[in-house]
Amino acid sequence: MSPEEEKPAAADSATDARKVVAYLVRPESSEYIAIMDVLEGSVTDLTAAEVATALAAAGMRLDTRLVETRLGALKGMGAVSFRSDTSHARRYAEILPRNWRYTASPAGRRVQRFYRQVLAGTVTAREIPIASLSRIVSHLERLAAALGESEPDTALLDATVLDAVGSVFTSHDDLDAALVGAEDALITLADRFDLDEENTNDLKGLLVDYATRVAAELDSGSARAAAALAVLRPWFGLLAQAAVDASQARDLIAAGALSASRGGRADDWNGLCAWFDARTGRAARFSLRLVRALPGMHANLRRLHSSAGTASTRSRALALAQAVLTPEIGVQIFQAAVGDHAWRKLYGQADEDDDMGRNPSWRGGPQVPVPTLLRTAGRSGPRGRGAAPRDDTAAKTEVAEARARRQAEHHKALAAVLAALPGQQLDEAAARTALAALMAAARAAPTGPRRTGTSGDLACTLLHTSSGTGILHAPTWRVLLPGRIPLFHRPGQRPTAAALAALADTTPTDDPSPHATLRITPHTGPRPPDTDTFPLVARQEGAA
Numbered sequence: 001m002s003p004e005e006e007k008p009a010a011a012d013s014a015t016d017a018r019k020v021v022a023y024l025v026r027p028e029s030s031e032y033i034a035i036m037d038v039l040e041g042s043v044t045d046l047t048a049a050e051v052a053t054a055l056a057a058a059g060m061r062l063d064t065r066l067v068e069t070r071l072g073a074l075k076g077m078g079a080v081s082f083r084s085d086t087s088h089a090r091r092y093a094e095i096l097p098r099n100w101r102y103t104a105s106p107a108g109r110r111v112q113r114f115y116r117q118v119l120a121g122t123v124t125a126r127e128i129p130i131a132s133l134s135r136i137v138s139h140l141e142r143l144a145a146a147l148g149e150s151e152p153d154t155a156l157l158d159a160t161v162l163d164a165v166g167s168v169f170t171s172h173d174d175l176d177a178a179l180v181g182a183e184d185a186l187i188t189l190a191d192r193f194d195l196d197e198e199n200t201n202d203l204k205g206l207l208v209d210y211a212t213r214v215a216a217e218l219d220s221g222s223a224r225a226a227a228a229l230a231v232l233r234p235w236f237g238l239l240a241q242a243a244v245d246a247s248q249a250r251d252l253i254a255a256g257a258l259s260a261s262r263g264g265r266a267d268d269w270n271g272l273c274a275w276f277d278a279r280t281g282r283a284a285r286f287s288l289r290l291v292r293a294l295p296g297m298h299a300n301l302r303r304l305h306s307s308a309g310t311a312s313t314r315s316r317a318l319a320l321a322q323a324v325l326t327p328e329i330g331v332q333i334f335q336a337a338v339g340d341h342a343w344r345k346l347y348g349q350a351d352e353d354d355d356m357g358r359n360p361s362w363r364g365g366p367q368v369p370v371p372t373l374l375r376t377a378g379r380s381g382p383r384g385r386g387a388a389p390r391d392d393t394a395a396k397t398e399v400a401e402a403r404a405r406r407q408a409e410h411h412k413a414l415a416a417v418l419a420a421l422p423g424q425q426l427d428e429a430a431a432r433t434a435l436a437a438l439m440a441a442a443r444a445a446p447t448g449p450r451r452t453g454t455s456g457d458l459a460c461t462l463l464h465t466s467s468g469t470g471i472l473h474a475p476t477w478r479v480l481l482p483g484r485i486p487l488f489h490r491p492g493q494r495p496t497a498a499a500l501a502a503l504a505d506t507t508p509t510d511d512p513s514p515h516a517t518l519r520i521t522p523h524t525g526p527r528p529p530d531t532d533t534f535p536l537v538a539r540q541e542g543a544a
Contacts, residue, residue: 019077020107024115028070032079034060035070036104036112039080045101071102079108128178128214132171133221138445139164139171140228141454145447145461148231149494157242165243169262172272176282179218183286186293197304203297207290215290218283224454225276227491229269236269414458417488421502423471431474433458438472438479438486442518446511459491463503464511480519484511 023032038054039046046054048068055062062070074080082100104112143164147156186203195203232239243264244254262268275282320337324330409429416430426434437460440453449464462470462484470485471478485503489495 020079020105020111022077023074023079024111024119031060031062031066031070032074033112033115034058035067035074036079036108039102039104040109040112042103045083045103047101051102074108075102079105079111081105128182128218129171129174130214130217132175132178133217135171136168136175137221137224137228139168140225140232141452142445142447143168143235144228144231144492145450145452147235148492152234152238154238154242157238159246161239162242162246165239165263168272169268172275173262176275179282179286183289186289200297200301200304203293204301207293207297215283215287219287222276222281222283223278224491226273226278226281227454229273229276231492232269233273236266240264240266240269417458418490418496420488422485422487422499423473425473425475428475431472431477434460434472434486434488435479437488438462438518441486442516445514449508449510451511451516454491457491459489459493461487461489461495462511462516463487463506463508465506466509468506477520477522480521482517482519484516 023029023036026032034055035051038051038058042054048071049064051071052062052064052067055067071080071082075082080102081104082102143161146161150156240260240263244260247260247264274280278284320333324334326333410433413427413430413433416426417434420426420430436455437453437458440455441451441460441462442453444451444453446464450461451464452459452461454460462481463486464484466483468483468485470481472481472486485506487495487499487503489499494500
């Protein structure tokens with residue numbers, strides 16, 4: 001068949017698939033939905049009479065002939081299928097449509113579940129599971145530490161690696177579903193200007209909570225996951241094939257009867273990279289939507305505050321309506337408030353009794369003495385042009401210069417840490433930059449003889465040895481690591497050749513401890529004091 005002949009067939013199949021959704025938008029959609037609920041919930045095929053009985057039990061009474069008509073329409077849309085049992089038919093009436101047995105088609109079941117799960121229910125934002133993000137990052141960094149330094153080889157993919165792959169995609173499904181739900185709720189609230197007080201408070205809670213905690217966690221976690229995935233990219237094909245080989249349905253997957261679960265295709269891993277992309281990923285888009293929702297929240301808050309205030313148009317109209325109810329002077333109050341009279345005013349009761357019952361003019365009304373201070377210095381409001389906004393160009397320039405200076409100092413310290421050999425003394429700024437990465441590595445779980453942690457754009461790998469003491473040396477303090485040697489490098493990259501050459505005679509062994517032990521000591525002399533005689537303070541989990 002030529003490509004030109006294949007295109008109309010594909011278009012017809014797409015049209016047939018779209019026909020199934022038509023029963024949701026028909027005028028009798030409530031009856032169709034109720035019938036599809038009965039068919040979708042039944043494990044056996046049902047006749048029209050049995051469907052009518054089930055509908056009556058659910059509270060909807062429909063005539064059997066009407067049910068037959070509705071089932072015929074659903075059959076034409078492809079939402080249901082039918083079968084006619086002619087094996088035991090003895091009369092013509094037994095093969096009529098009223099004796100057919102109906103069941104929901106696969107497409108009809110999917111449409112009905114979509115309606116019940118998405119369209120019929122109220123969308124409620126789920127809490128975004130930060131624990132799932134933490135599990136993803138932890139497993140990806142373990143995989144990167146275990147596989148990143150060697151060439152792709154199927155022999156290295158053991159059961160531990162496959163368990164980590166399954167945990168990564170299971171946690172990602174949970175995180176993605178919650179994040180999509182929260183984003184939908186955010187869009188629904190942020191795109192409306194007429195929110196009531198409750199919905200405005202919901203939007204404010206979403207922004208305040210997620211902008212301060214969840215968005216920051218998503219940004220940092222996505223950066224770490226993206227770095228680990230960049231290391232694992234050569235392994236995507238082997239990891240996908242290993243996940244399929246470990247599946248109990250691998251024969252059906254190979255035959256094309258089933259589709260592999262998440263992680264069983266290289267496209268799943270590429271999709272994971274796109275999800276954690278720092279610029280176009282899901283976390284980055286969610287943070288951007290948070291920022292774009294702020295003006296909508298402020299507009300709704302201003303509108304609610306103005307409508308609830310004492311000087312708003314609504315409050316003044318309510319006060320006027322209440323004043324007009326006064327039986328004595330209600331008519332005069334209404335005429336003075338809404339009448340178009342040049343010299344008429346709304347006034348208090350005058351001292352004289354001559355003009356009671358009418359509204360005197362400004363000229364003919366009672367005289368009111370004006371205080372001296374009001375006549376000499378009084379003003380009813382600001383006059384002239386408002387003050388110009390303050391010029392904060394100098395402050396902005398100062399802040400930008402300070403930010404650039406801090407960034408330059410950080411890059412300088414980072415270069416010093418990467419260029420130093422293990423045990424070499426660093427200056428104060430470089431040592432503190434290295435200490436942050438060292439703390440992250442101390443808290444990480446071990447993978448063989450190594451444990452790796454990342455802080456910003458610097459990573460630290462603690463190499464467990466049978467003897468020796470690693471050191472992070474600063475001018476006034478130092479950190480000792482018994483049985484471990486710290487190596488500093490870029491995230492996703494190996495240490496420098498000079499650092500590896502310095503450890504050529506070191507024999508690494510598996511790290512049995514769940515946490516690394518740090519010993520922090522002061523250092524004031526020109527030479528490092530003896531570790532056997534100097535008082536040491538032990539800290540667990542890398543906490544100093």
